Amino acid sequence: MNGKTDYILEVENVTKTFPGVVALNDVTFRVKRGEVHGICGENGAGKSTLMKILSGVHPHGSYSGKVKYDGEEIEFKSEAIHQAIAKGIAIVYQELALVPFMTAGENIFLGREPKINGAINWNKLYSDAEKILKKYKLKISSIDKIVNLAVGKQQMVEIAKALSEDAKLLILDEPTSALTEKEVDQLMEILQILKTHGVTCIYISHKMDEFFRITDSLTVMRDGGVVETRPTKDYTNDIIVSQMVGREMKERFPQNTRKPKEVIFEIKNLNIAHPADADNVIISDVSFNIRSGEIFGMAGLMGAGRTELVTTIFGEYGIIKSGDIILNGKKLNIKSAKDAMLHGISLVPEDRKRQGLILAQSIKQNISLPNIDKFSSFMQINSHAEHAECVKYSTSLKVKAPSIYVKADSLSGGNQQKVVISKWLMSNPKVLILDDPTRGIDVGAKYEIYKLMNQLAEEGVAIIMISSELEEVLGMSDRVMVMHEGKCSGILDIKEATQEKIMKLATGLQVGV
Amino acid sequence: MSLNVKEISKKFNFDFKTYTMVFALIGIWIIFGIFTDGLFFSARNMSNLFRQMSIISFLACGMVLIIVANNIDLSVGSVVGLVSAVTAFLQAYTFPKILPGMFPDMDIVTIGIISTALTFTIGILVGLAVGVLQGSLIAYLKIPAFIVTLGGMMIFRGGVLGITQGKTIVPIEPSFVWIAQDYVPKTAGLILGLIVVAYIFFQSFRNRQKRKAYGFEMSGLYVDVIKAGFFSSIVMGYVLYMNTYRGIQNPVFLLAIVAVAVSYLANNTRFGRYTYAIGGNEEAAKLSGVDIKKNVFMGFVLMGVLCGVSGNILTGYVAAGTTGGGNMYELDTIAACIIGGTSFSGGVGTIFGAMVGSLVMASLLNGMSVMNVDIFWQYIIKGIVLILAVYVDVKYNTKKK
Numbered sequence: 001m002n003g004k005t006d007y008i009l010e011v012e013n014v015t016k017t018f019p020g021v022v023a024l025n026d027v028t029f030r031v032k033r034g035e036v037h038g039i040c041g042e043n044g045a046g047k048s049t050l051m052k053i054l055s056g057v058h059p060h061g062s063y064s065g066k067v068k069y070d071g072e073e074i075e076f077k078s079e080a081i082h083q084a085i086a087k088g089i090a091i092v093y094q095e096l097a098l099v100p101f102m103t104a105g106e107n108i109f110l111g112r113e114p115k116i117n118g119a120i121n122w123n124k125l126y127s128d129a130e131k132i133l134k135k136y137k138l139k140i141s142s143i144d145k146i147v148n149l150a151v152g153k154q155q156m157v158e159i160a161k162a163l164s165e166d167a168k169l170l171i172l173d174e175p176t177s178a179l180t181e182k183e184v185d186q187l188m189e190i191l192q193i194l195k196t197h198g199v200t201c202i203y204i205s206h207k208m209d210e211f212f213r214i215t216d217s218l219t220v221m222r223d224g225g226v227v228e229t230r231p232t233k234d235y236t237n238d239i240i241v242s243q244m245v246g247r248e249m250k251e252r253f254p255q256n257t258r259k260p261k262e263v264i265f266e267i268k269n270l271n272i273a274h275p276a277d278a279d280n281v282i283i284s285d286v287s288f289n290i291r292s293g294e295i296f297g298m299a300g301l302m303g304a305g306r307t308e309l310v311t312t313i314f315g316e317y318g319i320i321k322s323g324d325i326i327l328n329g330k331k332l333n334i335k336s337a338k339d340a341m342l343h344g345i346s347l348v349p350e351d352r353k354r355q356g357l358i359l360a361q362s363i364k365q366n367i368s369l370p371n372i373d374k375f376s377s378f379m380q381i382n383s384h385a386e387h388a389e390c391v392k393y394s395t396s397l398k399v400k401a402p403s404i405y406v407k408a409d410s411l412s413g414g415n416q417q418k419v420v421i422s423k424w425l426m427s428n429p430k431v432l433i434l435d436d437p438t439r440g441i442d443v444g445a446k447y448e449i450y451k452l453m454n455q456l457a458e459e460g461v462a463i464i465m466i467s468s469e470l471e472e473v474l475g476m477s478d479r480v481m482v483m484h485e486g487k488c489s490g491i492l493d494i495k496e497a498t499q500e501k502i503m504k505l506a507t508g509l510q511v512g513v
Numbered sequence: 514m515s516l517n518v519k520e521i522s523k524k525f526n527f528d529f530k531t532y533t534m535v536f537a538l539i540g541i542w543i544i545f546g547i548f549t550d551g552l553f554f555s556a557r558n559m560s561n562l563f564r565q566m567s568i569i570s571f572l573a574c575g576m577v578l579i580i581v582a583n584n585i586d587l588s589v590g591s592v593v594g595l596v597s598a599v600t601a602f603l604q605a606y607t608f609p610k611i612l613p614g615m616f617p618d619m620d621i622v623t624i625g626i627i628s629t630a631l632t633f634t635i636g637i638l639v640g641l642a643v644g645v646l647q648g649s650l651i652a653y654l655k656i657p658a659f660i661v662t663l664g665g666m667m668i669f670r671g672g673v674l675g676i677t678q679g680k681t682i683v684p685i686e687p688s689f690v691w692i693a694q695d696y697v698p699k700t701a702g703l704i705l706g707l708i709v710v711a712y713i714f715f716q717s718f719r720n721r722q723k724r725k726a727y728g729f730e731m732s733g734l735y736v737d738v739i740k741a742g743f744f745s746s747i748v749m750g751y752v753l754y755m756n757t758y759r760g761i762q763n764p765v766f767l768l769a770i771v772a773v774a775v776s777y778l779a780n781n782t783r784f785g786r787y788t789y790a791i792g793g794n795e796e797a798a799k800l801s802g803v804d805i806k807k808n809v810f811m812g813f814v815l816m817g818v819l820c821g822v823s824g825n826i827l828t829g830y831v832a833a834g835t836t837g838g839g840n841m842y843e844l845d846t847i848a849a850c851i852i853g854g855t856s857f858s859g860g861v862g863t864i865f866g867a868m869v870g871s872l873v874m875a876s877l878l879n880g881m882s883v884m885n886v887d888i889f890w891q892y893i894i895k896g897i898v899l900i901l902a903v904y905v906d907v908k909y910n911t912k913k914k
Contacts, residue, residue, distance in 0.1 A: 316800060338802035349800050356800075358793035360860050369790050370801035372783050379782045384727045423801070 005071045008033045008169055008200045009054075014065035016049055016058060023049040024063070025224040031169075036191060036201040038211040038232065041221035041244055041442075047204050049224075051171055055091050056084045069169070090162030094174040094440065096154050098146045098161075105129035105142035108161045132164050137193050139186075150303060152183030159190065163199070170194065171202040174440060176210060180302040180468060181503065188214050207469075208237050220244055244443060253475035254447065256454040260294035260478055265345075265431045265462050270323035272312045278319050283309050283486045286323075290431065290462040295453060297477030298466040299502050304483040306466045307350050310433045314347040315340045327431065341370060346429035348420055350436050350466070352413075356420035359409035363401060363419050364390045366408050371426045393422040398448060414445025421449070425456075432456060433464040438472065450476060470499045484508045533905065534853060534869045541873065545880035553883055556758035564693075566875035567764040568593075568830065571823040572846040573853070573867040574775040575816035578785070580850055581792045582812055583859035584651065584658040588665030589820055589846055592643050593839030594673040596824025600636040601682035601834020604628060604689055625686040632689060636828075637821035643669065644817015652810035666843065674836055682834035692767075693829030696760035705761075706752035710745040717741040764826050771822065775815070776864040784811055792859030848895070849874050852902040873898070 009031040016024040024046045031037045041047050052058045053067060056076035067074050069087060076083050084091075098107045105126045106113075114124040129142035138156045146154055155175060162170055176184045191201060191214050203215055211218050211232055219229040220243040227243045241252075272283035283305050290296045298306045311317035313325060315334040325332045327343055334340045340347070349355035357366055367390045368375065375386040390404050397418045401411060408416060417437065424432065434453070438446040453476065457463055467473045473480055474497060481491045482505035489505040504510040545553040552558060572589050579586050608628035616624060643665070650661045676682075697705065717737050724731060755761050779785035787808045790798040799805055827838055853870025855862030877898060881891045 314800075336802065336804070337800050338804065341802050347800065349797075354794070355796045358790055358797050358860065360793050361789065365786070365790075369786070369798065369803070372786055376783055381781050381783065381786065383781070384723045384729075387729070388727045 038215035088168035090167035300483035344430035590842035591669035640821025648813030
């Protein structure tokens with residue numbers, strides 16, 4: 001410490017505008033040396049823009065105000081990511097940027113491999129990588145290939161990569177959005193270890209409980225401005241939420257008057273093999289049924305097979321070895337997504353950017369894609385009818401955009417998700433499968449999606465909801481199925497379900513209820 | 514009231530990026546016009562220019578959709594060569610032998626026309642067969658398009674050499690030559706032009722009515738009238754100017770029909786929509802119920818048919834079947850698409866753009882020939898223009914971000 005100041009980072013009156021939008025409006029806050037500082041805000045609150053200024057993506061001069069790091073004003077020139085790293089600022093983005101077919105060690109030193117006589121010094125590379133992994137107690141081997149690691153471990157590699165340059169300030173952008181509870185726990189441990197090494201952390205997230213677990217102080221942002229910074233202990237859930245949304249939000253989950261009726265959808269003794277290997281059974285003997293108007297939660301750790309199960313039911317992933325899929329008493333033979341849709345089954349996929357949207361296309365084109373048959377007669381698409389129908393859905397789901405001709409990649413995460421859901425609602429499904437529908441979206445948009453789910457259930461749709469957040473599973477479902485390593489380890493009625501019970505089933509500590 | 518460029522372009526739904534290449538084209542034309550003392554703009558030269566562009570343009574219509582779906586077809590040059598060799602062989606050797614025997618009472622002109630009709634059809638069927646074959650290998654057997662069509666490029670070139678036996682095949686029936694070298698009668702051209710203009714206005718008003726019926730926001734009537742008038746005057750201008758020479762060139766007329774038809778396929782049918790969706794995000798398209806295999810297959814079938822059309826025109830144009838027919842056309846075709854704004858990363862590209870790109874390439878060649886530029890320079894300059902066009906595109910896109 002050079003004793004200049006107690007603060008490692010001081011952001012003073014920073015304003016950043018894009019054509020037509022003020023992304024940051026007079027933002028001021030300070031981060032103390034050695035603390036874990038949470039930043040919380042809805043999507044579009046300005047968190048990402050702020051991070052881009054700190055990392056040098058938005059260079060000095062493109063914004064007004066001052067950013068001081070270690071007491072000195074930073075003046076990153078354009079494309080200055082290397083300058084930021086050299087100063088000891090490292091960022092782990094929400095979307096991991098690792099080369100899948102390289103080892104952890106290679107990824108950690110990618111772009112700055114140690115050299116010997118002009119060639120890469122592999123021994124030094126791996127021994128240095130191991131040193132970093134050991135120092136921060138990351139349980140990965142440097143020779144593991146990224147493709148073979150779970151998302152949580154991949155993230156550890158990202159963190160190791162960020163730390164290998166002796167980072168003093170580590171910025172984590174929504175690090176837990178893809179992690180299971182257990183992986184989140186591990187991350188929390190790692191952050192504690194980093195703290196003992198004097199690394200300051202900025203922790204961006206949506207998830208309240210994480211702030212209380214790990215952060216020392218918390219800055220809430222809204223609409224491009226800072227609402228307040230306080231020590232975390234002075235905050236409560238309700239205060240944060242109301243500051244984030246600028247309105248009182250009494251409940252995270254809307255009231256519901258759902259009354260599930262008769263069973264319409266049944267899965268009986270389903271055994272599924274991996275698409276590339278018919279002998280590798282990944283889902284074994286799963287049975288459940290869903291009633292019309294019911295929300296059926298699916299809980300489990302990452303890798304428990306929930307996504308594989310529903311995607312296969314939808315006709316697009318694994319090989320069904322045996323077992324039946326029954327809708328309204330009729331056995332279905334679903335071979336593709338198209339078949340599933342014809343039977344009235346829709347799937348909102350897990351990863352909206354990779355599986356849900358065509359980012360370069362407009363909202364309209366995205367919404368209508370699975371439903372083009374509706375507007376087509378013989379060969380021709382009736383673009384006027386298509387327009388009208390897409391407007392109807394994007395309005396009723398409150399997609400915030402100037403028009404339906406806006407490209408999907410210019411929308412915020414919550415709005416993108418609404419587009420993906422619109423896409424699948426237009427086909428009037430009887431069974432709607434939502435795979436992690438609120439992943440990475442803000443509290444306000446989440447609430448709207450919950451309300452929509454209730455409304456659909458009340459209209460008689462049977463909903464399967466996969467979720468990685470236990471609170472969400474408990475808050476939204478009528479019954480919860482818990483999966484563990486490709487098997488159903490229990491189905492709980494919501495009245496008897498608790499976080500502890502679900503976790504026990506999910507971790508395989510207990511089987512069968 | 515002061516209107517700036519932005520407001521006007523918004524009003525007319527006018528995307529400057531789409532038209533960057535149109536402006537570049539006009540620039541190229543003006544430069545050649547100056548360097549050739551106006552010779553470049555003569556009706557005769559323009560007539561040649563558009564005819565020269567047509568053979569590649571048929572291919573570009575199909576290639577756009579192939580590239581949009583994130584594939585590539587390297588075989589088109591060889592397929593065009595194959596179709597050309599087959600059709601020349603039929604015209605020069607096969608039909609003159611068998612047709613007179615089948616129709617002993619018919620005069621030689623009529624037999625020629627029958628030969629031409631049969632040849633043209635078979636030419637297209639050859640293209641179709643190649644498309645079905647390559648499309649199946651790519652879509653259903655999942656062999657990468659680059660490999661299949663690279664193989665196809667060699668295989669079909671081999672076919673060309675086998676059929677021609679290294680010689681030029683002549684003669685070609687006058688009626689077959691007519692398709693590629695002759696002109697639509699001037700009066701007929703004028704009438705066709707007027708029909709198109711009438712259709713443009715009719716469509717534009719029908720569109721307004723439909724928009725009204727669906728309750729959409731309406732732009733002022735004058736906007737639609739100016740738009741329709743603009744396109745009409747391009748069509749009529751072209752017809753009238755060509756009529757000062759010998760009339761609309763037959764292959765250009767055919768190209769206009771094909772380009773409009775493929776454009777329609779691309780924008781208004783499921784096949785087109787799905788193609789763009791596959792190129793934009795294959796995974797999302799698949800989960801949306803798009804039959805990827807079928808769509809990719811159809812794309813190559815369409816490409817094959819267009820190779821058939823193009824090969825026919827080539828035979829008529831050179832009035833022979835040659836060993837080098839269609840050589841390097843795949844590269845000119847791909848270049849035309851790319852110059853016309855088709856993105857190599859898939860999902861983006863228009864037929865209109867590809868036509869402009871094709872015209873840019875043809876203009877460069879034609880202009881330089883008129884100026885007597887050495888052939889080696891022509892290659893070099895074509896290459897530079899291609900790279901430059903992509904650079905402009907890349908630069909524009911990064912700037913936006």
